[in-house]
Amino acid sequence: ILLSVLSVLMGGVFIFSGYAKLHPIEPFEYTFVDLGVSGWRLAPYIARFFIGLEFFIGVLFLFNVKIKTTCKISAIVLVFFSLYLIGLIFLTDNKGNCGCFGNYLVMTPLQALVKNAIMLLVTAIIFKQYKGFSFKRDGYLFYSLMLASLVTPHILNYVVLDYSEAYLTKHEEYYK
Numbered sequence: 001i002l003l004s005v006l007s008v009l010m011g012g013v014f015i016f017s018g019y020a021k022l023h024p025i026e027p028f029e030y031t032f033v034d035l036g037v038s039g040w041r042l043a044p045y046i047a048r049f050f051i052g053l054e055f056f057i058g059v060l061f062l063f064n065v066k067i068k069t070t071c072k073i074s075a076i077v078l079v080f081f082s083l084y085l086i087g088l089i090f091l092t093d094n095k096g097n098c099g100c101f102g103n104y105l106v107m108t109p110l111q112a113l114v115k116n117a118i119m120l121l122v123t124a125i126i127f128k129q130y131k132g133f134s135f136k137r138d139g140y141l142f143y144s145l146m147l148a149s150l151v152t153p154h155i156l157n158y159v160v161l162d163y164s165e166a167y168l169t170k171h172e173e174y175y176k
Helices: 002-022 026-034 043-063 067-092 109-129 138-156 161-169
Strands: none
Touching (some): 002 043, 002 109, 002 138, 067 109
């Protein structure tokens, strides 16, 4: 029962993290522009991809679909985000909001790194100890959930290309 609860909690954290970045999404998009990963035309799609990925991992944990694969994907994503946070600690001297939960929950990069370490530990425990539930067609369910999760951010907050770049010059009262 404890492992099922841990799995549901992990799913909830990933889903909340993705949802929290959706409104407003522009600061998350700006992160990719600021890092030089992309320009304003591609950043909205990259941001929505990462949000969809978080939804996907969260839903898989929530419903215990392919739990071993879910743990592997989760670990890779958490390590990737942790490397980003380590770089952020050195660049910003651990100041400001890491953006892990959008503007809903402000965390410093170091706090977020500790959160990721705890999530990695829980992921490892789930991976080692938990078998999850088996579904008759879990491969079909896995790919259906992937498609739904990656499309969801585009439905909940569709891309307006002209708006993202202009976001930095607008005052807060003009946000959508």
